[in-house]
Structure formats: C-alpha cells, structure tokens
Amino acid sequence: MEHRLLRHFLALVETLHFSRASEMVHLSPSALSRSIQQLEARLGTQLFVRDNRHVELTPAGRLCAEYARDALHQWDSLKNRLQAQAQELQGEISVYCSVTASYSFLYPLLDRFRARYPLVEIKLHTGDPAVALQHVIQGEEDIAIAARPDQLPPAVAFRSIGLSPLVFIAPRQEPMIDRLLGQELKDIDWSQLPMILSEQGLGRQRVDAWFRQKALKPKIYAQVSGNEAIVSMVSLGLGVGVVPQIVLDNSPLIDRVKILPVTPHLAAYDVGVALLKRKLHNPLIQAFWDLIDEPAEHP
Structure with a gap:
C-alpha cells in the first residue's frame, strides 16, 4: 500500500x-x-x-x-x-509536552539536537501533561516529556531530566479563602475549602492519596486539564490548587499566589523523556535519546 x-x-x-x-x-x-x-x-x-x-x-x-x-x-x-x-540523519520526529515543559526542560535538548542534526524536522505538540505518556504508548508521538509514573509500563523507556516538587497554592488576597485557611495549618477547613485539581494524571493521583491519608474528602470546585490553568484559576481567588513547582516558577501569575506549607509533602515529579523501547531502532530517536545524558556545552 x-x-x-x-x-x-x-x-x-x-x-x-x-x-x-x-x-x-x-x-x-x-x-x-x-x-x-x-x-x-x-x-x-x-x-x-x-x-x-x-x-x-x-x-x-x-x-x-x-x-x-x-x-x-x-x-x-x-x-x-x-x-x-x-x-x-534526516527525517522527522514528533514530541509531545506541556507548554511549561517546552521551554523549561525541552528547549535545551532541542537546541543541542538541532545544532547537531539540522536536517531532522521536529514536530512539537503541546497539551495536558497528564496524557503525555499515553500519547507515546498509543503511538501518536515518538517522544514525550512526562512525569515518571509510580509503575512505568514495561514497553516504555524513561530517562530523567529534572525534578519538580508538587505544591499546594492559594490566592494571595482572597478573604473567603483566607478565612478557610485560618491562621495556622491546623486551622485549615479542608471540608469547605474549594479545590482546583487536574482532571487526571499523576498529580491528581497523588493529591487524592494525600486526602485519603488524612481521611478527608476534598471539596472540588473545578477539574481542569493543564497546570497553567490551575495557577490562573487560583490567582483569581477561586480556590486552592496543586501544581508542579516548575509551572509556578515560570508563570506570569506567580506574584498573585502563595505556596501553602502543608504536610506531609507530596512526592516530587520526576520529569523525563519517555518513548517506546522498540522505537530506539530508529536512528533519529536513538540520537535524541543519546543526547539526554550528555553534559550541556557551555560557552
């Protein structure tokens, strides 16, 4: 055919x-x-x-x-x-990641890859990081920047490129939220505090486990796709959210939210490059894979 x-x-x-x-x-x-x-x-x-x-x-x-x-x-x-x-080497490879990951983690890799293999075309797709690994497993993308799940599928190869803590964030000035937060952590009224959470993915799994550990049921105000949307909604005073620290650090709204030092801390994201092991037979993908562990060149 x-x-x-x-x-x-x-x-x-x-x-x-x-x-x-x-x-x-x-x-x-x-x-x-x-x-x-x-x-x-x-x-x-x-x-x-x-x-x-x-x-x-x-x-x-x-x-x-x-x-x-x-x-x-x-x-x-x-x-x-x-x-x-x-x-x-020439041809094309497709990469999927979140908007934040595209300039926080992916940019330096692509910069080095393009310098070394200028004839290779990169097709970059951005979206919800919660489904990044799914895009790779289903064969829709060659490579994804994703958080390592607690159980990595056996068909998937993963190389870490950085860590990012998961943090609870609240609006800086919102009387209703401040009242529910109280003066100290022990005063937080979790039963009434509106939560803005990811629809799915590793972050949502860890938040749900955190609430189960405390024998609490979260009051969910909204479920959204994309961590950037969570920061935006929290900055508007609509509730408390949970996002990777790297998203907050790169957000233009960082000054409108604050981190809540809740305990126990959520496990950090192990962010890395994920792909199907069988695709390493492709020299383009193998070349990208080999580049990950190479030290970055400094001028």
Missing part, C-alpha cells in the same frame, strides 16, 4: 477536519478526499463517518490507524538507518 495514502489518512485521523488535514499534507480538500476514498476502496471498508459538519473514525478506521502508524514508523526507521550509514 502506498505510504502517501497512509500519510494522508493519518493527517485526517489527527485533525478529523478535511481543511486542516489537507493543509498538513499540502493538498486541496477534494484531493485529500480522493486519497481517503482510494484507501477505503483498497481496503474494502469505510474508515470515516463524515458529513458536512464533522468527521469521525469507524472501528475499522481505528484499526487502520494503528497499522498506518506502525507501517510508516518501520519505513521511516529503515530510511533513517540507511541514512545513518551515510552519517547524515
């Missing part, structure tokens, strides 16, 4: 929008539609349910997406291995 059709198909899988997908692969929407129809004809099944307003994968489409990602990965890996023999 032509790799061109598979790339067109995956572009539509990623966007579920013909106009945006056609821009990604430099085709007109009508040409992209013909590619999808051609692929469906070869497979003898419908891959998408589509109308004038939305596009959705069929069960067959989801199976085809798994095959397409794996097939293109193997093809790209073969090309890269052959190129590596010529000592000139």
Whole structure:
C-alpha cells in the first residue's frame, strides 16, 4: 500500500477536519478526499463517518490507524538507518509536552539536537501533561516529556531530566479563602475549602492519596486539564490548587499566589523523556535519546 495514502489518512485521523488535514499534507480538500476514498476502496471498508459538519473514525478506521502508524514508523526507521550509514540523519520526529515543559526542560535538548542534526524536522505538540505518556504508548508521538509514573509500563523507556516538587497554592488576597485557611495549618477547613485539581494524571493521583491519608474528602470546585490553568484559576481567588513547582516558577501569575506549607509533602515529579523501547531502532530517536545524558556545552 502506498505510504502517501497512509500519510494522508493519518493527517485526517489527527485533525478529523478535511481543511486542516489537507493543509498538513499540502493538498486541496477534494484531493485529500480522493486519497481517503482510494484507501477505503483498497481496503474494502469505510474508515470515516463524515458529513458536512464533522468527521469521525469507524472501528475499522481505528484499526487502520494503528497499522498506518506502525507501517510508516518501520519505513521511516529503515530510511533513517540507511541514512545513518551515510552519517547524515534526516527525517522527522514528533514530541509531545506541556507548554511549561517546552521551554523549561525541552528547549535545551532541542537546541543541542538541532545544532547537531539540522536536517531532522521536529514536530512539537503541546497539551495536558497528564496524557503525555499515553500519547507515546498509543503511538501518536515518538517522544514525550512526562512525569515518571509510580509503575512505568514495561514497553516504555524513561530517562530523567529534572525534578519538580508538587505544591499546594492559594490566592494571595482572597478573604473567603483566607478565612478557610485560618491562621495556622491546623486551622485549615479542608471540608469547605474549594479545590482546583487536574482532571487526571499523576498529580491528581497523588493529591487524592494525600486526602485519603488524612481521611478527608476534598471539596472540588473545578477539574481542569493543564497546570497553567490551575495557577490562573487560583490567582483569581477561586480556590486552592496543586501544581508542579516548575509551572509556578515560570508563570506570569506567580506574584498573585502563595505556596501553602502543608504536610506531609507530596512526592516530587520526576520529569523525563519517555518513548517506546522498540522505537530506539530508529536512528533519529536513538540520537535524541543519546543526547539526554550528555553534559550541556557551555560557552
């Protein structure tokens, strides 16, 4: 099957929008539609349910997406291995991380990687860090900057690049919140204190365990995706949140919130690079992996 059709198909899988997908692969929407129809004809099944307003994968489409990602990965890996023999790496790798991680942890790595391998294209996607590892496991991204889970999946390789404590934060000046916080930590009325927490992920798991350890049930005001949104909502006086220290340190709203020295302390995030072990056969990904433990060069 032509790799061109598979790339067109995956572009539509990623966007579920013909106009945006056609821009990604430099085709007109009508040409992209013909590619999808051609692929469906070869497979003898419908891959998408589509109308004038939305596009959705069929069960067959989801199976085809798994095959397409794996097939293109193997093809790209073969090309890269052959190129590596010529000592000139080129191609592309995809990276997923949060906005904060993109300039706190990823930037120095990408800076060194680009200097060494200028022909390699980096596709960077940002989003909720809680699902970073999931993007790697599902084959949607080659590499992710993620917090190491308590149990690392056996198929995943992980290298630490830094630690970040998890901290409770509260608005600096909000009479209602101040009243619930009291004068000392022992005075905090946790049963009434509105909490702004992540929807999912390691941070949420550790907060939930913290409350269980204290035999308390949090009063959840909001559940959000992305730690930056938690800092924003806390700064507005809407409640108390829990975020990695690195997010707070890089937030423009840091002066509007304060850290609560609650005990016991939450375990720090072990932030690192995660990828599927089998993808280390790809010379591009192996080159990125090898760069992690190298000492940074100083002028």
